[in-house]
Amino acid sequence: MSETIEFTRGELVYEDLKKRIISLKIEPGTPLQEAEITKAYDASRTPVREALARLSHEGFLVRWGRGYRIRSFSPLEVKELYEVREALEKMAVRLTIETSSPEKIKTIETQLEHYQSFIESNDINAFNLHANSFHMTIAQLSGNQNLLEQLTTIHEKVRLISARYLLRSESIQNAFLEHSRIYNAILRGDVVVAEAAMREHIQEVIEFFRAQA
Template sequence: MPRQTTKPDAAAAKPNLAGEVFARLRDMAIRYELKPGERLNEVELAERLGVSRTPVREALYRLAQDGFLVESGRGYSRRPLDVKETLDLYEARSAVEAECVRLVALRGTDKALDDVEKFLESSIKTPSNAPAAKLVELDEGFHERIARAANNAELLRMLTSLNERIRFIRWISMETVGRDNTQAEHRRILAALRTRDASAAEQMIRGHITKRTDQIVEAITTGLARIYLGPAIVNERLKI
């Protein structure tokens, strides 16, 4: 009896393709390769990515649900880079992270805090003149590990989503302002969590995030200039 060969399951392959298309378009949205206010054309995006329109349509719908896009006629456009909206996102991030540190102080395990400290000590070895994207990645890593230590999956999901939506602005801010005080602030937040001082940890995390909001207007102005210079120039200057 001839041996039967197993063909790839088309139904199983489709979710993988849909996920890849979504990840690519989300990355394009985060980097503002999709320009603010730009109306998106499914056919052009499908051709650009070498796929059919179906996974593109599904990805655009998901990106709209995640806050990257807004409805525009019968399609979508990239959400504008807006000062008020960015401030709202930072305010939401502050609220989420304040609750995370409160929960960590109350119920976080010593092992979870050890993991945060291990990551922090490792990240400190990265030089301050490293690419902005790398420094932001490390900063997000610290905050998201604290969220994991809070042991609340929904808070972690919200924080991850907020980080994605403000990542471009944080790249710009990190490049222009740097991270001189960031590591010291991280150490103080961790120390407060070690002593289970919820009030101090919450006050520190809010102050830590509020400092960044002071640079939002400048970062957006710089960011818009770079967006319209073209993605290649933006990526080269941010080293992303």
């Protein structure tokens, strides 16, 4: 197998496994053995080993014996990750208000218009991806590339956590209302309310996982 084919196969394994992990199609705590993954994807050991190592480095997998298992986030880990996220997200809304034009900010409104379809279909996985886009759009509008890069890294892990959080009843409806409050405050240029709405939105997830402990 050529190096190009191996690289392509490794990317396929990496992307597909990450998608299945984030969507909870593979449950947290599930063990992953290199030999089984190699067989499932009809790949050689090298690209599979590299894909698993990459997912481990990004925080989706943890070592388990001679293999890996899907990472399970403890309430404390969720709290610490979301505390960092809160600080960055509040900075993003402040910078967006201070530096972005009203015309660019209004592009967020088109994302909110799609929420009703998710409420009706209750498609958790699709909404999780869409909700992530809402936050990343704000990060992009902040105009701070370093902030955007840090939030991009954090939101990969956040999607794994929020997938569990969104399984609650009426969670999509609640998320829509919370996102709407954040957007309307940004549109008005109200930094205090926008930051407070973002904090409340993030703290709800922390409280949810604390209650599960």
